[in-house]
Amino acid sequence: xxxxxxxxxxxxxxxxxxxxxxxxxxxxxxxxxxxxxxxxxxxxxxxxxxxxxxxxxxxxxxxxxxxxxxxxxxxxxxxxxxxxxxxxxxxxxxxxxxxxxxxxxxxxxxxxxxxxxxxxxxxxxxxxxxxxxxxxxxxxxxxxxxxxxxxxxxxxx
Amino acid sequence: xxxxxxxxxxxxxxxxxxxxxxxxxxxxxxxxxxxxxxxxxxxxxxxxxxxxxxxxxxxxxxxxxxxxxxxxxxxxxxxxxxxxxxxxxxxxxxxxxxxxxxxxxxxxxxxxxxxxxxxxxxxxxxxxxxxxxxxxxxxxxxxxxxxxxxxxxxxxxxxxxxxxxxxxxxxxxxxxxxxxxxxxxxxxxxxxxxxxxxxxxxxxxxxxxxxxxxxxxxxxxxxxxxxxxxxxxxxxxxxxxxxxxxxxxxxxxxxxxxxxxxxxxxxxxxxxxxxxxxxxxxxxxxxxxxxxxxxxxxxxxxxxxxxxxxxxxxxxxxxxxxxxxxxxxxxxxxxxxxxxxxxxxxxxxxxxxxxxxxxxxxxxxxxxxxxxxxxxxxxxxxxxxxxxxxxxxxxxxxxxxxxxxxxxxxxxxxxxxxxxxxxxxxxxxxxxxxxxxxxxxxxxxxxxxxxxxxxxxxxxxxxxxxxxxxxxxxxxxxxxxxxxxxxxxxxxxx
Numbered sequence: 001x002x003x004x005x006x007x008x009x010x011x012x013x014x015x016x017x018x019x020x021x022x023x024x025x026x027x028x029x030x031x032x033x034x035x036x037x038x039x040x041x042x043x044x045x046x047x048x049x050x051x052x053x054x055x056x057x058x059x060x061x062x063x064x065x066x067x068x069x070x071x072x073x074x075x076x077x078x079x080x081x082x083x084x085x086x087x088x089x090x091x092x093x094x095x096x097x098x099x100x101x102x103x104x105x106x107x108x109x110x111x112x113x114x115x116x117x118x119x120x121x122x123x124x125x126x127x128x129x130x131x132x133x134x135x136x137x138x139x140x141x142x143x144x145x146x147x148x149x150x151x152x153x154x155x156x157x
Numbered sequence: 158x159x160x161x162x163x164x165x166x167x168x169x170x171x172x173x174x175x176x177x178x179x180x181x182x183x184x185x186x187x188x189x190x191x192x193x194x195x196x197x198x199x200x201x202x203x204x205x206x207x208x209x210x211x212x213x214x215x216x217x218x219x220x221x222x223x224x225x226x227x228x229x230x231x232x233x234x235x236x237x238x239x240x241x242x243x244x245x246x247x248x249x250x251x252x253x254x255x256x257x258x259x260x261x262x263x264x265x266x267x268x269x270x271x272x273x274x275x276x277x278x279x280x281x282x283x284x285x286x287x288x289x290x291x292x293x294x295x296x297x298x299x300x301x302x303x304x305x306x307x308x309x310x311x312x313x314x315x316x317x318x319x320x321x322x323x324x325x326x327x328x329x330x331x332x333x334x335x336x337x338x339x340x341x342x343x344x345x346x347x348x349x350x351x352x353x354x355x356x357x358x359x360x361x362x363x364x365x366x367x368x369x370x371x372x373x374x375x376x377x378x379x380x381x382x383x384x385x386x387x388x389x390x391x392x393x394x395x396x397x398x399x400x401x402x403x404x405x406x407x408x409x410x411x412x413x414x415x416x417x418x419x420x421x422x423x424x425x426x427x428x429x430x431x432x433x434x435x436x437x438x439x440x441x442x443x444x445x446x447x448x449x450x451x452x453x454x455x456x457x458x459x460x461x462x463x464x465x466x467x468x469x470x471x472x473x474x475x476x477x478x479x480x481x482x483x484x485x486x487x488x489x490x491x492x493x494x495x496x497x498x499x500x501x502x503x504x505x506x507x508x509x510x511x512x513x514x515x516x517x518x519x520x521x522x523x524x525x526x527x528x529x530x531x532x533x534x535x536x537x538x539x540x541x542x543x544x545x546x547x548x549x550x551x552x553x554x555x556x557x558x559x560x561x562x563x564x565x566x567x568x569x570x571x572x573x574x575x576x577x578x579x580x581x582x583x584x585x586x587x588x589x590x591x592x593x594x595x596x597x598x599x600x601x602x603x604x605x606x607x608x609x610x611x612x613x614x615x616x617x618x619x620x621x622x623x624x625x626x627x628x629x630x631x632x633x634x635x636x637x638x639x640x641x642x643x644x645x646x647x648x649x650x651x
Contacts, residue, residue, distance in 0.1 A: 009586035017328050024335050027350050037616020041342040041349055044604050045335065052331040055324050084380040088553070089578055092373070095557060096570045112550045119380075120546035130547050138554055146208040148562045 007063050014060025021052030087119045103153025104143070109135040160286060167513030171521050176216050180518050183220035184525045187227020190244070192235050192537045196552045197244040198228035199594075200372045202488050203364045204559035206495070214496035215511045219518040221492055225485050226278060226468040226519065229428055230526045233270035233461050234537050237263060246428035246464040249436040253449065253456030260452050268396035269406065269454055270461045271530040277414035277462030278523040281469025284418045285476075286516050289505070293477040296502040301609035302620050304480070306630035307424070308603045311474075311482060313634040315425030315592045320433075323641045326592045329583075333593035336361050337600020344608065356568040363491060363598055365560040365572040367484070370590040372556035373577025376549050378584055393538070396531055398454065406458035409439050417463030421470020425595070427483035428464040428471070435463035469519065476500050476512065480599065484591050487598035 024045050034040025091114050099107045112131035116122045142148045170176060190201040202221050209217035232247030237254035250270065257266040299307075316326035339350045340360030351357035398406075416438060417431040439459040440449045449456050474482045479501030481487035493500050498508060505512045530537075560573035580590055596603070614620025622628040 013325075013328075013583075013586045013588065017332075020332065020335070024338075024350065031347065031349055035616065036618075037611060037614075039608050039611055041345045041347050044607055045338045045349065048331050048334045048338075052328060052335065055328045055331065058324055059322075059328070081381055085377045085581070088377060088380055089574065092553070092557075092570075092574045092577070096567055096574060099570075100567060108554060112554070115550040115553070116546060120549075122546050126547070130550070134551055134554060138558060142208075142558055142562065147211070148207060148558075149565050150558075150561075151567075 010059050011063040014056045014063065017056025018053050018060065021049045021056060024049035025053065084119055088115065091115055091119070099151050101153065103155070104150035105135045105139050106153055108138060160290070163509060163513045164286065164517060166510060167515075167517030168520075170215060170510050170514030171219065171517035176219050176514070176518065177521065179212070179216050179220040180223050180522050181525055183223020184227040184230075184522050184529060187224035187229075188231035188526065188529055188537065189540070190224065191228035191231020191233075191247075192243050192540055193548065193552070194235055194239075194241045194243055196375070196555070197371055198225050199367055199484050199488060200556065200559070201228070202485065202492075203367045204555050206364065206488070206492055207559075207562040209492065210495070214493070214498050215514045217492055217496055218489065218511070218515050219522075221489060222472075222515060222519065223522050223525075225489075226465060226522060227526055227529075229278075229461075229465045229468055230271060230274045230530050231537065232464075233274070233457070234267060234530070234534070235541060237266045237270065237457070238538060239541060246432050246467075247460075248429070249432045249460040250457055252436070253451070253453050256450065256452030257454065257457065262452065264393050264395040265398040265402055265454065266457050267393065267534055268531065269398045269402060269457050271396075271527060272398070273406070273410055273413065273458045273462040274465040274530075275523050275527045276410055277417060277466040278469065278526075279520065280411075280414040281418050281421070281466030282516060282519045282523070284466070285469045285472055285519075288422075289473055289477050289512075289516075292473065293502045293505050296478050299478070299502070299626070300624075301606040301613060302624050302627040303630070304478075305603065305606035305610050306621055306627040306634070307478065308480060308599050308606065310630045310634045311424030311480065311599070312592065312596055313425070313637050314423055315483070315595055317637045317641055318423075318425055318430050319589050319592065321587045321589060325586075325588045329588050329590070330592040330596045333596030334600050334603065336366070336593070337597050338604070343601070343605070356566075361572065361597070362560075362563065362569055363487070363594070364563050365569040366576045366597060367488065367594060368556040368560045369573040369576025369578075370580035370583075370594065371484075372552065372559075373573060374580025374584060374590070376553055377577060377581040379545075379549070393534065396534065402454045405453075406455050409455045409459040410462045412438065412442075413459040413462030414466040417466035418470040420463070421467030422473045422482070424474060424480070424482040425592075426467065426471070427485070428467040431463040431467035432460035435459045472515075476504065476515075477502060479504075480602070481595065484594040484598075487595055490598065 028042030028046035028049060031042035032040040033042045033046055091111055095107055095111045109131045112134050113127055116127040116130055143150050171180065186201060186205065187198060190196050190198055202224050205221065205224065209220060228244055229246055232243035233250045233254065235241055235243030236247040236250035237258050240251050240255040242248040242251055254266045254270065257263065312330045316323050316330055319326035339357055341358050342349050348358055413435045416435050420426040420431040420434060436456065436459060439455055440446050443449065443455065471482055471486050474480050475486045475489060479499060481490045490500065498511065556573060557570055560569045563569065583590065610620050621631055
């Protein structure tokens with residue numbers, strides 16, 4: 001029998017929730033809990049962390065009872081579904097990495113080309129027109145009109 | 158009359174050419190983000206927030222509020238024509254609105270949605286105008302324990318009203334609080350939970366988190382599901398609902414406006430919940446509940462009026478207590494603070510032109526929106542025809558620029574990406590983003606109120622139940638948790 005997807009999610013999110021709560025509890029203790037009539041910087045974080053651990057345990061514990069095995073096959077089949085999302089995250093990381101030295105306009109252009117051409121598999125004309133228009137449009141609206149300081153490349157835009 | 162005099166002052170502010178223009182731009186932008194699925198008012202307001210830096214506080218808030226209630230108008234268009242909610246408060250409009258469109262009655266559905274929004278929006282603003290001043294006077298009695306209990310109630314409420322599991326919503330609220338603790342502690346000056354990252358000393362910014370959870374997260378969710386988007390291509394004719402339509406929906410309109418307004422005031426309430434509840438209410442009261450979901454105009458009029466008056470109601474806790482009740486008003490609070498004003502019980506006395514200017518601008522905005530949404534409906538339909546593959550990179554760009562522009566640093570983009578992935582994964586596991594955002598915003602106020610209360614109470618937790626207002630608020634929270642423990646889930650409306 002395979003575990004239902006929601007059950008798997010609960011198991012994982014329960015564990016993660018407990019871990020986060022625990023990290024904050026331990027951190028709070030080292031910050032100093034203070035005394036009750038003069039609570040220290042770690043007092044409320046400790047309480048909230050402890051509540052988080054308890055609540056996550058409530059989510060986690062019922063998942064232990066039933067349905068133990070998970071079919072690896074099904075996970076593999078599901079991977080194709082994640083291709084698009086994965087590529088989008090990759091593009092965002094690339095954007096964050098490059099914008100510092102390539103500047104806003106060029107990075108934006110490359111970002112849009114990647115998303116429309118490779119992720120969404122659209123035609124070249126559509127890709128290039130959208131990429132050009134969005135790079136120029138965003139630059140004009142946010143840099144020239146709203147006067148935000150967008151990062152510039154070595155060529156000044 | 159006092160209110161009338163104040164209102165005249167307000168209109169003088171709202172009708173200044175610059176403010177009128179900004180109100181128009183806000184409404185236009187709000188309708189646009191309402192129409193576009195996957196990009197809601199919260200993200201749009203976050204994006205435009207840095208653009209308001211060089212405006213006066215009143216102009217900035219007028220524009221940002223316009224986005225909020227404008228989105229409620231725009232969202233219905235997408236629901237009716239594409240069967241995809243333009244934003245979450247329009248989910249219920251899909252059920253009957255789209256069925257009406259399929260029967261060739263797209264025109265009256267769109268028309269009724271716009272009129273319902275206008276009527277309820279106006280009723281909501283009247284309610285706000287009448288209720289806010291006495292509430293603000295009452296709130297002057299509030300000290301730290303009352304504020305703490307009120308915020309606790311807000312967090313309980315937002316979890317109680319969430320669509321899924323209440324425990325999961327509570328976990329999200331807790332997570333938001335923990336996030337808000339990251340950074341330098343104001344009282345002791347020590348760095349908390351920064352894990353030696355210099356950048357975290359300032360804390361986790363709300364805007365990058367918002368952009369991540371609601372912007373990037375939404376795009377990632379859409380990328381996993383192939384969306385069948387088919388825009389109604391038939392020509393839309395006859396926007397004016399017939400006399401029968403009006404007669405059928407007149408009570409639904411009024412009920413929607415009242416229910417929405419009061420649900421909007423509740424901490425943790427808001428437009429989405431108002432429209433859900435109203436649909437359920439109308440279905441229960443109707444003599445023909447079987448017609449719901451087959452294209453009855455009541456199913457459009459009710460929820461659409463509820464979500465609009467809820468936006469006006471949501472301003473009440475923000476303007477009178479200085480406490481936001483949902484993610485959108487949390488963002489507005491951020492905007493107030495950036496502009497150096499603190500909304501709360503004293504705002505009405507200290508800066509009456511700001512308070513009344515905002516209220517008057519809402520009357521003006523509702524009229525602007527009626528014009529934008531009836532004669533100009535064709536323009537919005539054309540925007541809906543932009544293919545999603547083109548739209549999604551643009552929405553991502555908006556998010557990136559929004560996250561970056563507030564502080565001008567790349568670290569915020571990284572935070573946005575992180576919370577985008579997290580938001581998407583959370584949603585799949587049945588966790589909602591709203592409680593986290595709310596508690597992230599009020600986290601610092603929450604902690605300050607808590608510590609001050611304990612100081613006042615000389616280290617006794619009894620301070621929270623010794624004071625009557627605070628005790629009542631705590632009692633409601635406990636009652637809610639207690640009832641939820643027995644019910645576990647609120648019944649799904651559909």
